[in-house]
Amino acid sequence: MIEGPPRFRKKVKVGGDTEAEVFCADEQTEVEVDVARWQKLAVAVLADQGVRGGTELSLFFVSQNDMSELNSEHMGKSGPTDVLAFPIDGGEVLEMINGPTGATRGPDRPPPDRGDLPLLLGDIVICPEVAVSQAFTHAGNADDEFALLVVHGILHILGWDHDTPEKTLDMQSRERQLLQAHHWHGDVPVNFKQSQDEDE
Numbered sequence: 001m002i003e004g005p006p007r008f009r010k011k012v013k014v015g016g017d018t019e020a021e022v023f024c025a026d027e028q029t030e031v032e033v034d035v036a037r038w039q040k041l042a043v044a045v046l047a048d049q050g051v052r053g054g055t056e057l058s059l060f061f062v063s064q065n066d067m068s069e070l071n072s073e074h075m076g077k078s079g080p081t082d083v084l085a086f087p088i089d090g091g092e093v094l095e096m097i098n099g100p101t102g103a104t105r106g107p108d109r110p111p112p113d114r115g116d117l118p119l120l121l122g123d124i125v126i127c128p129e130v131a132v133s134q135a136f137t138h139a140g141n142a143d144d145e146f147a148l149l150v151v152h153g154i155l156h157i158l159g160w161d162h163d164t165p166e167k168t169l170d171m172q173s174r175e176r177q178l179l180q181a182h183h184w185h186g187d188v189p190v191n192f193k194q195s196q197d198e199d200e
Contacts, residue, residue, distance in 0.1 A: 018053030020046040020121070028063040031128035035061070038150050044182040045154050046121075055089075057121040057157065059150065067127035082130045083149040085156035089119040124153035140191035147183040148194065151175050 022042040024035045042059055046052075062070070067080035074084065126149050135145035155171055155178075162168035172194055180188055 019043050020051050020053060020055040020057060022046070022057045022059055024059045024061075026061045027066065028061055028128060030063060031061075031132055033061045033128055033146075038146060041147060041150050041182055042124075042154060045151055045178050048178060048181060049154070049158055051121070051158070055119045055121055057154070058123040059153075060123065060125045061128050062125055064127055064129045067125065067130065070125060080127050080130050082127055082134060082145075083153045084125045085122065085153045086125070087122040087157045087159070089121060122157040124150070124157060126150070126153065136193075138193060140189065140193050144179075144183070144189070144192055147179055148175060151178045151183075 020043060022039050024039045024042075026033045026035050038059060042057060046055070046057065064080040067084070068078070070084055071077050071079065071081045074086070075081070126146070128146070131145045131149055132142050135142045139145040139148045152171075152175060155174060160167070160171045160174065162171045175194070176188055176192075179192075180186065
């Protein structure tokens, strides 16, 4: 798995100076979702991570039944979860921004070429019903929960993970930074209760 980017490396713009494209779809009816708001947050987070135009990300909001099927098919787990991330070229974008990470590419796969854009970063799938049901014990309220799941999904797409305690702390720290900059536009609210053992 590709690790989070080095902390002090200068960001490199990938894809020029235009914004990354984020395609959103609300495919459920149980919870009202402000799709435009979360699309705007996703674009801002990608830009903050050094990802610009020539890249595409999809963000889907689905029902519990659909999420249960995806969770079973792709993760081997039963029941719905809050967010799933399916990277496509997200790791390549991370490598363009931060340089080689030591992750294996296979003998026949050349390094990424910035001229081969657009890159498809991947798909993020969020279940609003699960988000709302866990919001109080996880992020504090539904609004912050949605924002956290969008940011969490994007970081996974870009190669971040929380499979070790150190990576978990790094990822949560970066999530808070991104939420503070692009969701709260200031300090972290006192009701933000981000779990120490996030699960996909």
